[in-house]
Amino acid sequence: MDRTSLKNQAKAELNPNFSYYLRISLPALLLMAFATLVPFPSVHEVHRGAWHTWHMVTQGGPITVTGGRVNEYWQMWQSIVIFLSLLGVLLMIGVMFAMIDGLRGRSDHQFSWLQMFKIFERGEYFLGSLLIGLLQWVWIFLWMFLLIVPGIVKAMAYSQAQWIYRDAIDSGQPIGYTEAVTRSRELMSGHKWDYFVLLLSFLGWWLLELITMGLASIWVIPYRSMTLANFYLKLTEEQA
Incomplete structure (x- = not known):
């Protein structure tokens, strides 16, 4: 491939419609940025029993979490960040649904709030993407x-499952979650090296x-997401 x-085809779709x-993509980008950049307390700080959360200043100085409560705060904050990371990934899957539509000429590129949260457009999209991601x-x-x-080889083999599942729903022939993963493995047969090299090119x-x-x-x-969406389209065209 x-x-x-x-990449050129991806840029041809992306650049004129970048806005x-x-x-x-903004909600997904912001959530992923937040989950990446927000500080975690280190394990050393947790066991030491002191964590200055966000250095919030009061009249008595920075708020300090001490003793047994530090683990509760750490676990709560960790859960929040993990949840936001997961939400950002799911929203980005929805963005790639929109990108696939754009590459197929099915989009008018008119912004709407629904497009930002396309993963929630249908319950099947959200639940399928979530459970398929869990299986993966x-x-x-x-x-x-x-x-x-x-493990890396299998990750590439399963990489197309969400797009396959969504296409099956849209075609009126829904499939199961494990079936989507199986079809992805079959679709990627002989193309895993192409996918790996494509990722390396970024x-x-x-x-x-x-x-x-x-x-x-x-x-x-x-740009990277559009290119990977285009990779899926080319694979399905070859298999048609």
């Missing part, structure tokens, strides 16, 4: 528990995101 062609795709995580974890490389962009403290993500994440 020609990576240059995939639209950026706006529908469990199976990939079990493979990685044995060996790292097989290494320079990931470094740019790091250097710019995440500011480059405003364009890079939509």
Whole structure:
């Protein structure tokens, strides 16, 4: 599969409609940025029994959490960040649904609040994406528990499951969650190396995101997501 062609086609869809795709991506981008940048108390700080949360200043100075309560605060904050990370990922899946529609010529690129939360447009989208993601995580974890490389291979094999599941719903022929993962594995047969190399080709962009403290993500994440959406379309076209 020609990576240059995939990227050029992605940019041809993204660049003229960048304002639209950026706006529908904003909630996902902000949530993922928050979950990435917000500070966690270190394990050392937790066991030491002191954590200055957000350095909130009162008349008596910074608020300090001490003793047994520190673990409660740490666990609560950890749960909040994990929840926001998960929500950001789900919203980004919905954005990629919109990107696939755009690449297929099914979008008028007119912004609406619904497009920002497309994953909630239908209950099947949300529940399917959530449970398929859970299945992927469990199976990939079990493979990685044995060996790292097989886990990475399986992650790529299962990578198309959400898009397959959504297309099945839209075609009026819904499938089960495990069936979506199975079809993804079949679809990716012979293409896992292409997918891996495509991901590696964004290494320079990931470094740019790091250097710019995440500011480059405003364009890079939509560009990368659009390219991966295009990868799925090309795979389905080949299999048709």
